Each structure stands twice: as structure tokens, then as C-alpha cells.
Amino acid sequence: MSRQAKLWALWSLVVFGLFNFGLNHEARKETLASAQRTPLDWLRLARCYLTDDYDVQIYLAYCNASLGRAYPPALVRPFEDWVTTGFAQPVEEPEGWPVQPGGARLMPYRDFLVEYPPGLFLFAMPPALLSADLDVYRTLFSCLMGICLSLAVRLCQTDLQPADRERLLGWSLAMLLAIGMVSVRRFDGALSFLICASLWACRRGRPLLAGLCFGLAGATKIVPLILFPVLAQYLLRQRRRGELIRLFGMASVTVTLMFLPVAGCLGSLWAFHGGRPLQLESTAAAILGLFGKGSVVQTFGSCGLTGGYAAWARLVTTLALALALMGVWFLRRGVRLEEQTCQTLAWAMVLSPVFSPQYLLWILPLGCLVSILHSRRRCRVLLAVMLLTQLIWPISYDALQRQESWACLLVLARNGLLVYWIWLGRALTVDK
16 A cells, blocks of 8 residues: 555544544533543543534534524524524533424525525535434534645645645644544535635636636635636636636636626525624734733624624724735735645634634635645744644633633634744745
8 A cells, every 4th residue: 555545544534434433512511521530531521622513513404494494593593583582502412402492494595694605504414414413414514624634735736746645634633633523513524625616726727617616615604705806817827818707707707607696685684794892813813812901702603702892803904814815815916826825724723703623624725725835934933823723713712702811812822823824925926
């Protein structure tokens, strides 16, 4: 067996084995409450760390309500109902939530708030069609995300020499372990695949496929749409204007078809994201938290910071993000396509009001690709970013919620390292 085959086998053991080894919520609760500490109990405690299925429960609840199955009203509620409760999340354990019996199918966005764009259902619905049981669904969904991440890595390997393919896979595996369970418990792995697929198709003169993947990525999480100037510059530099027109046309049709069925009901989605406070993991929130400016609130599906200078900090970072993106798009012209893509997405994370840990999956395979083409130091910096992310969430998140200085500094260190990683890529090979 070749070294690359061994690495793929190890990758599969981690993605499809280790990451599906966690306990469910009920077993986790019983284990943490137990006073016994036999070797078997220690193993169960280790499995408790791998329990992370709150978001998966949200995906399944959305799908069940859309299919006319039983669902928890704690998660499936009209926008107005969420507004009256201040978007506060359920405080009870999931197994204690009441269940609404199945009946008529509910329409997403119209009958209940969905905090993600319609592309979510492309990846959340297939496992739900196979099983309505949470434990089975969690495994199926995690395996689907594992497949997406595996395909993303494989696409990034395409044009590399055998030795570099092994290095890419090895570093990707290390970073996957560093960032932890969030890798397959959110649908961002699918977004990583779609971004890699659109770049792969763009390089190979397949504008319709590139437009389809790019459009699906945009319809799944909106943010990837900021990559259009990157793709446009790449094609214009190579005088492939016809391909750019076809790519833009296909992407526009794809986004339109994805949003059209719920076009009249999307006001709640925009209102939800427009009202989100600074997330604790964002750069602005960490700076304010370091100086004790602002109040921590549990709302909008995450912990955020309000009051004090939060509104001003949001405005300043938004302006800084606009300037950073302009710099990447227009001052870094000619930089390798994958490098410019990574820099665009990385700046969007560092200066966005929201920086969830799973966002780093967007650049996990692509970031490994440009890092191994640059230097070993850059690989180590990106690995440190991933590792610090797991230290922030879930390990030290309680301290971050209490706004302890060291936890805020941990966030700033992670975000600062990501900026340093961007800076290291300033001299990467130029596309021809």
C-alpha cells in the first residue's frame, strides 16, 4: 500500500470513524452525572467530548417540519415568535423538549424561520429522507459532510506532484483533527467542496460547471458570492470573456432557481442576520471584551456582545472589511487563483461581525494547498489557527462567555495568526 493510500485510510478512520464515536445527549448527560470513574467510564467521558449535535438537531427539525413529521416547536417557530422571545435559545436539554406531532407540511421561511439560505436543504434533506431518528441522521449527515471534505481535498490534489499530494493530504488531516468535531457537524464541509469545485472547473475551462457550483455555494451561505471578482479577474486575465459570461449566467440562474420558491418569504432571513450582535469569536467582540465594554447575550443561535461600543465596532470592522476586500481584489491582481480565494474568505472571517469556528472549513483544503506551495512555516501557522479555534470552542468557551481576559486574548491570537497567514502569502506564484 502506498503512503498516499495509507493517509487516505487514516483520513477515513478519523472522518468516518472517530468523528462518529461521540455519545448522544442523553448518554452524555448520564455519563457526566455519574460518580464512577472506571476505565470504561473514562472512555465514555472521552466520547462525551465528541458530542456536538445541536446544529444537526436544528437541520433535522427543519427537514421534519417540511416533510410533515413530528418536530420540536422549540426550534421550529415563526419569525414573530422568535422576535417576542428575543431570539433566545431553548435552555432545556434536547431530550426534554416537547414535540409537535406530524401533520401538514410546513413551508420553510413562510411558516417558520430558517436561519440559513435555501441551499441548506440540498445537504440537510437527503439524510432526513433516509431516517427521522436523530442518532441515525447525525451519522448520515456527518458521513455526507465527510464525503464533501474528502472530495474537496481530492480536487485540490489534482495538479500536484505525488509528493505534494501526500503533503496536502497529511496537512489536511492534521488540520481536521486540530479544528475538531465541528468539521462534520455543520454543513460548511459542503461549502468547502462547492468552492473547490468551482475553482477546479474554472481552471479547466468548464464555465457552466463552475457557475453551477459557485451559484450553489452562494445559495447555501451567501458569503461565497464575494468570490465573483476573484473568478472574474482570473478569466479576464486569460482573455476568456466568453467563459466569464457563461459562468455568470449559470451562477445567476442557479441562485435564482434556489431562491425563487421562497422569494416572498425571505424577509425573515435578512432580518435575522441583520439583527445579530457581534459574535464573541469575532475580532471586534474580543477587543471590546478585553476592555470590559459590552454585555454578553445568548441569542440568534450563538453568544454575542451588545451595548457599549458594539455598534461602533461593528461599523468600523465592516468598513475595514470592505477596504481589505478591495485590496485583495484590485491590489493583489495576478495572484494565484486559490491564494486570492483564500485571502478573500480569510479577511471575511477576521473582520466579520460573526466568526463561527466552522467557517475555517471554507479554506481548509485550499489553505493547505497554497500553504504547501509556499513554505512549511505557513502550514504550521494555519495549523495553529485551527488548533486555537478548538481551544476557543468548545474548550474555553465558558471563560469567553464570562469575558475573561485570557479567553479574549486567545481569540485575538487566533485571528491575528490568520492575518499573519494571509500576509505570508503575499509572494505566492502568480497565475499566468
